[in-house]
Amino acid sequence: MLTEVTATRYVTPLREGGSLPGLVEASDLTSYVMKFTGAGQGRKTLVAEVICGQLARRLGFRVPELVALDLDPVIGLGEPDPEVQELLKASGGTNLGMRFLPRALGFDPLAYTVAPEEAGRVVWFDALINNVDRSWRNPNMLVHGGDLWLIDHGATMIWHHNWRGAPAWAARPYDATDHALAPFGPDVAGAAAELAPLVTEEVLAQAAADVPDVWLTDEPGFDGPDAVRRAYVEMLAERAATVHERVALPESGAADATRTTGWVTQGATR
Numbered sequence: 001m002l003t004e005v006t007a008t009r010y011v012t013p014l015r016e017g018g019s020l021p022g023l024v025e026a027s028d029l030t031s032y033v034m035k036f037t038g039a040g041q042g043r044k045t046l047v048a049e050v051i052c053g054q055l056a057r058r059l060g061f062r063v064p065e066l067v068a069l070d071l072d073p074v075i076g077l078g079e080p081d082p083e084v085q086e087l088l089k090a091s092g093g094t095n096l097g098m099r100f101l102p103r104a105l106g107f108d109p110l111a112y113t114v115a116p117e118e119a120g121r122v123v124w125f126d127a128l129i130n131n132v133d134r135s136w137r138n139p140n141m142l143v144h145g146g147d148l149w150l151i152d153h154g155a156t157m158i159w160h161h162n163w164r165g166a167p168a169w170a171a172r173p174y175d176a177t178d179h180a181l182a183p184f185g186p187d188v189a190g191a192a193a194e195l196a197p198l199v200t201e202e203v204l205a206q207a208a209a210d211v212p213d214v215w216l217t218d219e220p221g222f223d224g225p226d227a228v229r230r231a232y233v234e235m236l237a238e239r240a241a242t243v244h245e246r247v248a249l250p251e252s253g254a255a256d257a258t259r260t261t262g263w264v265t266q267g268a269t270r
Ligand SMILES: Nc1ncnc2c1ncn2[C@@H]1O[C@H](COP(=O)(O)OP(=O)(O)O)[C@@H](O)[C@H]1O
Pocket: 014, 016, 017, 018, 019, 020, 021, 033, 064, 098, 099, 100, 101, 102, 104, 106, 140, 142, 151, 152, 154, 270
């Protein structure tokens, strides 16, 4: 179970991303980035955030703490933007909170160097969860306290939008040619040897158990939230053993040559 807190103040929308998360303050006097159940991408985005975020932390990655954030839309009444008003109105109840990292910078491949071991671990993890949202255009990583932090796991496990076709989809190669860490010579095989044995059914079940029931009810083809949780566990457990064999990286050197700096492409992130 995630810790449950209540949003007490809507501070401001965060417009860099595509889903219009909001910065809020909560009953534990902590600031969170709030991701809304009423956002266009739907509650599966939040399920993906929880399973992948909690799994990543258990594998040793830095991920800001996640909480279940209760929202009474009335706290956003003063917000002038009608788009934000609509989002808040559609999101009463349980939403996702990610602890806000103050003074964090967006990852910039020119300003921050990543060792091949760390790059390999991130690329391997993204292959495991089919993350399509960690490209150099849109890295979804922050640098905070001198360290690399992973955020935004909403666009992962794309196969959960069609469970019937999931096994076939998941067997496809993972294209990492555009990955933000591809230029750092990621040691994917080394990462697989280190991390795959840690992705046990038990660890996966713990991550899945953290998803609030309300986001897993009434899933077509499943007999309740625990059955959906088991499906995630099975898919990820199966992928962990062999996914490194299906990671496509750019030929060495090619990625660097075509790279444009983060600050030149600013505004193209989402
Ligand atoms: N925990 C955090 N701490 C500080 N800034 C964050 C945090 N999470 C997100 N942000 C900022 O908000 C932006 C949008 O968040 P993100 O999770 O990527 O949402 P989206 O789904 O809209 O892309 C990020 O690019 C980053 O600049």
